[in-house]
Amino acid sequence: QITLKESGPTLVKPTQTLTLTCTFSGFSLSTSGLGVGWIRQPPGKALEWLALIYWDDDKRYSPSLKSRLTITKDTSKNQVVLTIANMHPVDTATYYCAHYNPGTYYRPLNWFDPWGQGTLVTVSS
Amino acid sequence: DIVVTQSPLFLTVTPGEPASISCRSSQSLVHTNGYNYLDWYVQKPGQSPQLLIYMGSNRASGVPWRFSGSGSGTDFTLKISRVEAEDVGLYYCMQALQTPFTFGPGTKVDIK
Numbered sequence: 001q002i003t004l005k006e007s008g009p010t011l012v013k014p015t016q017t018l019t020l021t022c023t024f025s026g027f028s029l030s031t032s033g034l035g036v037g038w039i040r041q042p043p044g045k046a047l048e049w050l051a052l053i054y055w056d057d058d059k060r061y062s063p064s065l066k067s068r069l070t071i072t073k074d075t076s077k078n079q080v081v082l083t084i085a086n087m088h089p090v091d092t093a094t095y096y097c098a099h100y101n102p103g104t105y106y107r108p109l110n111w112f113d114p115w116g117q118g119t120l121v122t123v124s125s
Numbered sequence: 126d127i128v129v130t131q132s133p134l135f136l137t138v139t140p141g142e143p144a145s146i147s148c149r150s151s152q153s154l155v156h157t158n159g160y161n162y163l164d165w166y167v168q169k170p171g172q173s174p175q176l177l178i179y180m181g182s183n184r185a186s187g188v189p190w191r192f193s194g195s196g197s198g199t200d201f202t203l204k205i206s207r208v209e210a211e212d213v214g215l216y217y218c219m220q221a222l223q224t225p226f227t228f229g230p231g232t233k234v235d236i237k
Contacts, residue, residue, distance in 0.1 A: 061225075112176065
């Protein structure tokens with residue numbers, strides 16, 4: 001059974017850097033093809049994909065936030081860390097991490113499943 | 126970026142009646158392998174999103190048969206054959222063809 005859980009501060013001040021940790025079990029990020037993604041959801045708003053890290057350390061970022069995002073992994077700890085620099089009040093959101101399985105070329109999956117429970121981060125002075 | 130839209134944004138359905146949600150993308154989601162890279166997720170009240178349909182028409186494990194996905198290219202549809210009370214929630218489509226992955230605005234499904 002795959003599980004993921006996000007952790008980090010619930011409140012950050014504007015201009016600070018947010019560091020979120022996704023701790024997972026039930027799979028290894030050393031397994032070929034797999035990945036972990038981060039998605040956020042501002043209160044009452046839609047989902048927004050932020051970043052993705054693959055088993056081979058390939059990283060993808062949302063272009064609109066790329067200059068502020070860094071995603072890393074620690075395979076030995078089964079953790080993925082997302083940092084967001086220069087936080088603004090508009091970054092207030094629930095942040096989710098999710099297991100990503102692209103499948104293969106001939107049997108693609110390309111899904112985020114499952115997701116963590118999410119962690120609400122508020123940006124306020 | 127690929128823009129994804131959904132309609133309607135709000136849907137109120139009588140239990141036992143069918144429901145349908147449309148999802149459109151600004152460019153074709155057909156990969157060179159012939160598959161449509163479009164997923165559907167549902168976010169039930171107070172819960173995290175969960176996978177419903179992947180690659181346009183494949184039900185995820187444990188998803189009831191009343192849910193089906195169809196479509197190709199830029200036009201996709203999620204259908205619920207007979208809505209049940211537990212189907213209340215926000216339904217999102219997401220294009221997975223290329224990063225940045227993009228979600229639709231969501232469709233809120235309520236029960237009469």
